[in-house]
Amino acid sequence: MSIPKEYFEVVRETGKFAKREFGEHALDWDLNPDPSHITSLWIKSLGLDLPVLTIPEEFSGVGYGPVCQALVVDAMASRCPGVASVFVHHFAGLFPVQFANKDQQTELWGAATGKAGRGIAGVVFDHDGALSIKPSGNGFILNGTSSLTANAQYADWASVFTSDQKGNPICFVVDNRSPGVSLGPNPELPGLKINPFHSLVFKDVAVPAHAILCNPEKSAQLMEQTRDLLHVLTAATALGAARTAYEKALAYARERYQFGKMIIEHQEIRRMIGAMRMKLDAATANLYEYFEENPGPLSRADRKASLVKAFCTDAAFDIIVDAIQVHGGYGYMHEQGLEKLMRDAKVLQVLGGSNPQLLVEAME
Amino acid sequence: MDFLQPPYGLFAPDVDLVVNLPALGKLREKFPSYIFRAEKAQAMARKFAINHILPRSLETDKKCSQDPTYFDWDLWHAANRAKFTVACLPEKLGGLGWSALDNAAALEEFTSACMASTANFVFNVFGLLGSMVECKTGIVLDMVKKMAKAQQEDKPLFYSWAITEPGAGTDMEDACAMQTMRPSCHAQRVPGGYSLSGVKCFITNGSMAHYVIVNMPTDQERPLETMATFHVPTNAKGFFVGRVERKCGQKASQTAEIFFDKVFVPEKEMWEPPGKGFDHTREILSITRGLVGISAMGIARGALERCIRYAANKKTANGRLIDQDWVRFAIADMLKDLHMVRAAGYNFAIALDTFHVWKIFDTAVVKGATLLPGKILMADSLAALANNQLANEAGTRFKKKIVTNEVLDSFVKHGSALKAAGSDLAMKVSSRVLDIVGLDGMAREFGMEKCFRDAKVTQIYEGSNQANLWDFFHEEVGRLV
Ligand SMILES: Cc1cc2nc3c(=O)[nH]c(=O)nc-3n(C[C@H](O)[C@H](O)[C@H](O)COP(=O)(O)OP(=O)(O)OC[C@H]3O[C@@H](n4cnc5c(N)ncnc54)[C@H](O)[C@@H]3O)c2cc1C
Numbered sequence: 045m046s047i048p049k050e051y052f053e054v055v056r057e058t059g060k061f062a063k064r065e066f067g068e069h070a071l072d073w074d075l076n077p078d079p080s081h082i083t084s085l086w087i088k089s090l091g092l093d094l095p096v097l098t099i100p101e102e103f104s105g106v107g108y109g110p111v112c113q114a115l116v117v118d119a120m121a122s123r124c125p126g127v128a129s130v131f132v133h134h135f136a137g138l139f140p141v142q143f144a145n146k147d148q149q150t151e152l153w154g155a156a157t158g159k160a161g162r163g164i165a166g167v168v169f170d171h172d173g174a175l176s177i178k179p180s181g182n183g184f185i186l187n188g189t190s191s192l193t194a195n196a197q198y199a200d201w202a203s204v205f206t207s208d209q210k211g212n213p214i215c216f217v218v219d220n221r222s223p224g225v226s227l228g229p230n231p232e233l234p235g236l237k238i239n240p241f242h243s244l245v246f247k248d249v250a251v252p253a254h255a256i257l258c259n260p261e262k263s264a265q266l267m268e269q270t271r272d273l274l275h276v277l278t279a280a281t282a283l284g285a286a287r288t289a290y291e292k293a294l295a296y297a298r299e300r301y302q303f304g305k306m307i308i309e310h311q312e313i314r315r316m317i318g319a320m321r322m323k324l325d326a327a328t329a330n331l332y333e334y335f336e337e338n339p340g341p342l343s344r345a346d347r348k349a350s351l352v353k354a355f356c357t358d359a360a361f362d363i364i365v366d367a368i369q370v371h372g373g374y375g376y377m378h379e380q381g382l383e384k385l386m387r388d389a390k391v392l393q394v395l396g397g398s399n400p401q402l403l404v405e406a407m408e
Numbered sequence: 409m410d411f412l413q414p415p416y417g418l419f420a421p422d423v424d425l426v427v428n429l430p431a432l433g434k435l436r437e438k439f440p441s442y443i444f445r446a447e448k449a450q451a452m453a454r455k456f457a458i459n460h461i462l463p464r465s466l467e468t469d470k471k472c473s474q475d476p477t478y479f480d481w482d483l484w485h486a487a488n489r490a491k492f493t494v495a496c497l498p499e500k501l502g503g504l505g506w507s508a509l510d511n512a513a514a515l516e517e518f519t520s521a522c523m524a525s526t527a528n529f530v531f532n533v534f535g536l537l538g539s540m541v542e543c544k545t546g547i548v549l550d551m552v553k554k555m556a557k558a559q560q561e562d563k564p565l566f567y568s569w570a571i572t573e574p575g576a577g578t579d580m581e582d583a584c585a586m587q588t589m590r591p592s593c594h595a596q597r598v599p600g601g602y603s604l605s606g607v608k609c610f611i612t613n614g615s616m617a618h619y620v621i622v623n624m625p626t627d628q629e630r631p632l633e634t635m636a637t638f639h640v641p642t643n644a645k646g647f648f649v650g651r652v653e654r655k656c657g658q659k660a661s662q663t664a665e666i667f668f669d670k671v672f673v674p675e676k677e678m679w680e681p682p683g684k685g686f687d688h689t690r691e692i693l694s695i696t697r698g699l700v701g702i703s704a705m706g707i708a709r710g711a712l713e714r715c716i717r718y719a720a721n722k723k724t725a726n727g728r729l730i731d732q733d734w735v736r737f738a739i740a741d742m743l744k745d746l747h748m749v750r751a752a753g754y755n756f757a758i759a760l761d762t763f764h765v766w767k768i769f770d771t772a773v774v775k776g777a778t779l780l781p782g783k784i785l786m787a788d789s790l791a792a793l794a795n796n797q798l799a800n801e802a803g804t805r806f807k808k809k810i811v812t813n814e815v816l817d818s819f820v821k822h823g824s825a826l827k828a829a830g831s832d833l834a835m836k837v838s839s840r841v842l843d844i845v846g847l848d849g850m851a852r853e854f855g856m857e858k859c860f861r862d863a864k865v866t867q868i869y870e871g872s873n874q875a876n877l878w879d880f881f882h883e884e885v886g887r888l889v
Binding site for chain 1: 473572575576577578579582584585587588590609610653654655656657724725732734738835839842843844845846847848850851852853857860861864865867868869872873874
């Protein structure tokens with residue numbers, strides 16, 4: 045597909061930014077996931093307009109679509125999938141806002157673009173029906189415990205998709221700083237450690253009427269589109285991680301001497317690295333073919349996004365595991381960085397629905 | 409975490425050795441005590457795994473992620489008191505007299521709870537295995553006495569086996585590769601013995617060891633022809649421990665760099681002369697690779713059982729997770745592979761009893777000797793008697809008659825296949841169960857993500873799976889084509 049020139053510029057800058065700002069720290073952050081790492085990184089990333097990439101120009105954003113977002117998170121993920129995942133969920137959280145009315149947009153975009161506050165967004169899907177709302181005045185009261193959610197620790201607000209008391213889909217924005225909102229325990233997932241998942245616990249949280257983003261019909265469609273955006277951005281994150289693993293394996297194979305030659309000279313190592321390359325190329329093609337079929341702001345909701353996510357994250361996982369193998373014992377050590385990628389990729393495989401589950405659902 | 413446990417696997421009320429491997433029934437007809445003892449070992453190990461390993465493995469894993477040098481001494485002492493540290497010694501000598509089958513049955517239970525914790529009280533068997541290669545009566549008896557005494561006094565006695573160096577992993581495990589290796593270690597001839605220098609890396613228990621069994625060439629230009637094996641006390645001058653590695657998993661088991669700076673080793677502590685070092689490695693691998701395969705199968709089993717428990721208790725929009733068709737197929741598929749590898753694993757263990765060093769315990773000489781009262785067996789006078797050249801050579805000859813080169817070839821073959829199969833299973837299963845249980849089930853408390861982190865290394869150590877497959881091919885068909 046043809047990618048606008050200006051996107052490449054953004055990607056180049058993002059790459060430099062990622063290398064400079066967290067490339068060196070990713071392993072340390074994995075061990076010590078202090079939230080201040082992300083909050084200060086976020087402020088720096090505003091200098092590059094990264095957090096406002098998707099916000100329409102008329103609201104002082106950049107107005108770039110999903111393809112550009114994918115390229116950006118890929119570039120970040122090649123240094124740290126955990127950091128990339130913060131942006132992924134932020135972009136997904138912002139997505140529904142563009143369909144709200146002007147006033148709401150002005151307010152919400154303002155939160156993200158304004159220098160006050162961090163403006164990090166999140167997104168909550170309530171597939172299990174664990175949330176309940178009951179009307180109160182013009183708005184309603186929200187209760188329940190969400191499923192595990194990324195950005196829980198960072199997001200000032202989140203787009204929530206659930207059903208109202210009549211069972212109709214509803215999409216609204218909840219301010220995470222409002223009274224009654226707290227974090228559930230940290231489940232300590234093995235990967236994406238800098239972005240610890242938590243459930244959001246809502247206890248009698250008052251949601252005002254103007255926080256409701258759209259009508260039920262539109263909400264259902266928006267939910268699917270948002271979920272699909274999350275899927276494709278997750279796929280892009282996996283690609284970034286996989287590319288790093290592939291490059292590391294290739295470089296190491298060229299410099300490691302064993303069995304009388306550089307190990308790249310062994311056919312079996314070539315086969316493994318060849319398979320990595322094949323999977324990386326196929327996964328990349330899979331993702332960008334999706335964008336070609338679905339140009340613009342995800343014009344159609346399509347289960348295909350979940351297949352793309354499953355394929356790309358599975359491919360990335362396989363690539364990373366083999367990259368560890370090529371490194372022998374070194375690959376298993378934290379300092380090599382590959383085992384972290386493996387843990388990160390494992391979380392990507394189940395994020396937003398585990399891959400086999402997604403395949404089953406896609407064919408329903 | 410509170411679970412309604414399906415009474416399955418680790419939580420089955422009764423031992424299930426013969427249930428899982430019905431073919432053992434035939435063996436039981438002829439040798440009832442052989443199977444009965446294995447069932448006893450399984451029961452003991454299962455109880456220990458439930459009462460001691462399971463309750464603390466997650467916490468230990470966490471402590472070790474913060475500090476890789478943390479060691480769970482309480483667990484070690486509990487294992488030592490249960491004599492698991494000396495399980496393979498004859499009962500008369502203070503051990504449990506475990507056959508290879510008993511060992512396999514116990515290993516599976518232990519490692520399904522936590523392989524890294526298991527390594528801490530099982531892997532010091534490298535010392536005994538190392539000494540059994542030459543089987544010099546003096547050395548073996550000395551080793552046995554030391555082990556038994558330490559166990560009785562509840563004092564740790566750790567052995568490490570150090571072959572890998574920064575520039576040579578696979579190269580230390582294959583004869584052809586060794587010919588072309590670029591050694592960084594060197595054993596220099598000096599009056600009265602050898603002076604060892606160099607670095608060994610990724611050494612299990614390298615930081616805990618009281619003794620290290622180490623391979624180094626006396627001529628770096630001719631590594632295969634001059635590789636020798638030394639037995640080195642770690643309090644020797646010039647020995648020191650480098651960093652303890654921060655790993656992906658198996659954190660409870662320490663992996664360290666160790667340094668030799670002109671460490672003097674007297675002649676008598678050279679266990680294999682120059683040129684014989686590789687054979688020593690290969691003989692140990694002929695046993696340990698298969699046992700790693702069995703242990704890795706244990707990891708897979710542990711992951712699967714945790715997954716089954718979780719899925720049986722997890723409610724979804726369409727009933728329990730375990731009621732979903734796709735989940736049932738996935739679990740069945742994995743259980744099927746588990747059964748296949750388990751069968752191969754026990755086949756290997758029984759073969760160890762039938763043909764390998766365990767067979768020695770079945771010979772008239774050793775049977776006769778172990779009839780002697782334990783006091784006499786452990787007496788210094790007997791040790792002195794055993795430690796003369798004649799007795800030593802007799803020991804070597806006696807053992808080499810049983811464990812011939814053909815036997816070794818066959819065990820390298822089967823062991824390598826089992827190691828690759830078990831470790832591939834561990835990796836595949838521990839990863840796939842996370843896909844089944846999803847984000848919620850991946851939470852640390854359920855233990856499955858730890859199984860996953862622990863599994864990967866089984867494809868790497870004891871020779872990478874590529875090295876194992878290479879050996880397997882060579883032994884199975886390579887010689888013929
Ligand atoms: C946790 C842990 C514990 C360990 N404990 C011990 C211990 O107690 N004692 C000890 O001595 N060692 C130990 N090791 C080291 C382990 O045995 C080595 O890591 C292993 O042998 C692989 O060697 P390497 O890491 O140097 O990889 P390399 O030998 O450098 O191999 C790199 C890659 O090249 C591949 N390769 C090499 N040759 C070929 C070929 N001809 N064809 C195809 N592929 C090839 C390998 O399969 C691997 O994928 C441990 C390692 C770990 C991670």
